[in-house]
Amino acid sequence: MAIATKKSGRKAGQDSEERIRARNEAAILEAALDLFSRKGFDGARMAEVAEQSGLPKANVYYYFPAKEDIYRALIDRLIASWDTALEELQPERDPAEAIAAYIRAKLDYSRGFAAQSKLFANEILSGAKFLDRAGRRHVQEATRAKARVIEGWIADGRMVPIDIPHFFIMLWSTTQFYADFDVLACDALETAKLTKKDYDAAAEAICALVLRGCGLSPVIQST
Amino acid sequence: MAIATKKSGRKAGQDSEERIRARNEAAILEAALDLFSRKGFDGARMAEVAEQSGLPKANVYYYFPAKEDIYRALIDRLIASWDTALEELQPERDPAEAIAAYIRAKLDYSRGFAAQSKLFANEILSGAKFLDRAGRRHVQEATRAKARVIEGWIADGRMVPIDIPHFFIMLWSTTQFYADFDVLACDALETAKLTKKDYDAAAEAICALVLRGCGLSPVIQST
DNA sequence: GTCTATATTTTGATAGAC
């Protein structure tokens, strides 16, 4: 049976089969992201994914042949957004301003995409068995490129010499902490739930310490 | 049947029932720590725990009535060691020296007790459902007490004013990162496995940045 | 593409002999 050229026979306004597919896949991925990020791969149940995406379980399997396929699809998406914040580190920018912008961008990601962040943390913590070589190399290359930017700033005497890989680790760990270990952050900040104010305070505190630590004076917050 | 006073009738050298119990429980907890830390609560299988501890599965259930009991026993142990490093922060010490010692103690813990660290990370990431109020309050109180030490240093003009809760978060996240997200750390440092040298470099880099960030000059490494 | 009913496998937990 010819299934390839079916779409063109549809009227506008009516849901084409591709639109249905897109919508259902999106609903499944959204539900799965929430569940996997909160309960991990093994803890999340396919029945829950189905319920939360508003589809019968069999339909979920119609779109994704196995639980693992949903998880993989989510992991693949993560890689794309992981290094977005790195774009802030442009060689022609003022180092203090660029690093501060990077820290704020990472914290914005933590706050706005906490589920993605947790999913990523879970995957890494479990040994990164699904994050393939390609994805990890991508992260590695992106980081290496930006390490050269910082090297340049140091060579130009615009900031104190630092250990760049460990510097990146400090920034990653600190900014991700608020999303991944929000429970601990809440305890430390003596609050029930992290608010925008808490994230702003975090940005200020991290920028202050890091910039001073790099021999750069703190800049005024831009937003 | 009187089971209470059975132990005293044994000869020395022979395994008493209590020694057997102690040995088996230890074997189970050791295996469980390894498995739970790598695979999480749901990912670890009781059959694996049994195999890895060298006991038949039924014996594991003889000592621990349920999977959850093993997990709880491990979590309870964690709390005890969590705040050990905080002891380095004594008010009469030199702030730079004390903070550097704290960072090194935390990194030593990361390196020497990576499984415990990962188990803790996994538990927090999953919403801290087993870590009870008592445990969390314990951590909170210990941290609060040490926050006052730092407050004192700031009041005495011995270090620049900083946001103390966020400062603790920075130290926790950075030092734990090497144990919890070792896969990422390896990628960043372009190595296959973290060595003592890597941890020493981490200590140096973190101390340099943090101490300078606090307005304290770096101290010479003590070990 | 949708959905009910069901198959299959896994796995936490137990019975009961030694």
Add this chain to the structure above:
DNA sequence: GTCTATCAAAATATAGAC
């Protein structure tokens, strides 16, 4: 205290009608 055989409850995945 030890251990084999087994249960019962999930949970992943599929069959097959619509």
